[in-house]
Amino acid sequence: MKDGDVIQWWFGDENTVIAEINVKADSIAVYDDVLDGRFRDRLKLDNQTGSLTITNITIKHAGRYELQINTVRKIFSLTVFDSVHCCGPTEAVIRLVLSALVGVATVIILVYEIRSRRAERDQAHIHTSGSV
Known part of the structure; x- marks a missing residue:
């Protein structure tokens, strides 16, 4: 991450x-207390990469997620199946794949x-150098 970066994770419509x-x-x-506490004690945010992990995921965590880094937004849709046949290793694999x-x-x-910032900086440098 660079100085000035702002990374935000959004949930739901x-x-x-x-x-x-x-x-x-x-x-x-x-902010795990929002939305009636549905994320309470479940969110882990990596301060090095900005990756968000939801532990002990349930069907109420399914939905639309957005990742915004500065002004760029990406939308994810997370589907969670509620199944009595789900076991520990299966859940671990699902978490690993999602992460x-x-x-x-x-x-x-x-x-x-x-790359965009570097290109803008290089373009500004060329423009400044060319006008001298």
């Missing part, structure tokens, strides 16, 4: 912020942001 990192302000926050997908998406967005 009502666009409720459930977690955020503000690098410039050096703050990290998890990997979110991590990959985060890295892609961060690389895009870094």
Whole structure:
């Protein structure tokens, strides 16, 4: 992450912020008491990568999630199946896959942001150098 980056995780159609990192302000926050406490003690936000993990996931955590890094937003849809046949290893694999997908998406967005900023900076430098 870079200085000035703001990463926010949103949930649901009502666009409720459930977690955020503000690098410039050096703050990290998890709002697990929102939405009637459905995320209470379940959200883990990685302050190095911005990845969000939901532990002990249930069907009430299914829905629309948005990841916003500065001005770039990506939308995810999470489906959770409520099954009595689900066992420990299956749940672990599901969590691993979801965490990997979110991590990959985060890295892609961060690389895009870094390249865009670098290109803008280089373009500004060329423009400044050319007008001297």
